[in-house]
Amino acid sequence: MAPPDTRTQILDAAEHLFAERGYRGTSVRAITDLAGVNLAAVGYHFGSKAELMSAVARRVVEPINAAQCAGLDRLLAGTTDPGAAELVEAFAAPLFDGMSVGDEGGARRSRLIVMILSDPAEEVRGWAGAGQDTVRERYLAAFARALPGLSPEELWFRIRGVLAVTAVDRVEVHQRPTPDCPSPEVGEAARHWAVTFLAAAMSAPPTGP
Amino acid sequence: MAPPDTRTQILDAAEHLFAERGYRGTSVRAITDLAGVNLAAVGYHFGSKAELMSAVARRVVEPINAAQCAGLDRLLAGTTDPGAAELVEAFAAPLFDGMSVGDEGGARRSRLIVMILSDPAEEVRGWAGAGQDTVRERYLAAFARALPGLSPEELWFRIRGVLAVTAVDRVEVHQRPTPDCPSPEVGEAARHWAVTFLAAAMSAPPTGP
């Protein structure tokens, strides 16, 4: 059994706290306390709080980006151009994978992604750049072929809608889960619901002038 | 012409800065500097930074809530039950109203709403409570009648999708506006696109088991 690596313990604790309280709402001291390591360890292993955030974000988002890319590759390898529903599924699935009901880690990762995408601080949003943008542009091109009737502007608007739903929908954008409806459903059901919802939205006829 | 009320100037400056840098990213000093008033004025007029945030949020969200409520009332006054498309329109329209292209204030208000809905700090998300929840529950009931085939869980999932799109979609959840596509389109076009997008999504057949 490998000894609990200090570096990894910091990453885990930071992932927890960043997801829960945001970047600015989390102090380095809170992270090192939760990790059970010395305060200076963050500076030693990562250089600064911002670089720690970047490392945390990378560890969470990179597998998702890769899976989205692989899904698109698989579709494009087929004989016919993929339809909107298939594209939606390939794009959304990685965000729901490995997050079975009650999976605390999955819900936490969702919150973290939302936090990364919506944080006003440049340090938080700025890092992703390359990978994220590449994936998005590839899907944009694929959708453009699948939905030739749409103007580029409206297509782009819809892509942003897909992003908003997949990223935000599974965590409580609203204050808290309403009592009569159980907490955010994760896992298979939510993934299918999202694909249904988004495929219908993407396939809607172009808005008239 | 009424003299520039200190209270109002603080509210305006705070709305600016909260929208741009978030709650924790904005210092009271930055607000009073921008407003051109003394540092202690925030404590005097609002009591604390948190209460100032609450006042800013209330000023932005309350008219929207009222308009959403009025729109639903108007639909329910009709002879037949409103359809999903009408409900989507009534819900989304107030979020797009008064925000013509190039309206800086409108874009700022959008960012602020997203910031309120997604901020991890309880002080920011906690205040809205009553009004917001009431509106949402009323729309939930109306949608339930319009879409009888949906399970309550999937209906709730879709409502959350509508929220995510209307709230988030018009600001750059993504890092920055891509160069080839102009910055977030506000105004008429975006509103129609959103209604098309969301009406199709809401009206999708129930997801099979």
Add this chain to the structure above:
DNA sequence: GTTTAAATCATACGATCGTTTGAATCAAAC
């Protein structure tokens, strides 16, 4: 002109922040 309450002001307090420092500890190499 005096009184009175509201408002604004300069200033300071205590707390917490991210970061740095230099000594102490550890483990493998020699």
Add this chain to the structure above:
DNA sequence: GTTTGATTCAAACGATCGTATGATTTAAAC
């Protein structure tokens, strides 16, 4: 056993934060 480089540690730095204080100014009432 000593050396060496990597790691951990307690402590402190300067900066900034939200808030409180008490004096000062303003303006209307009398």
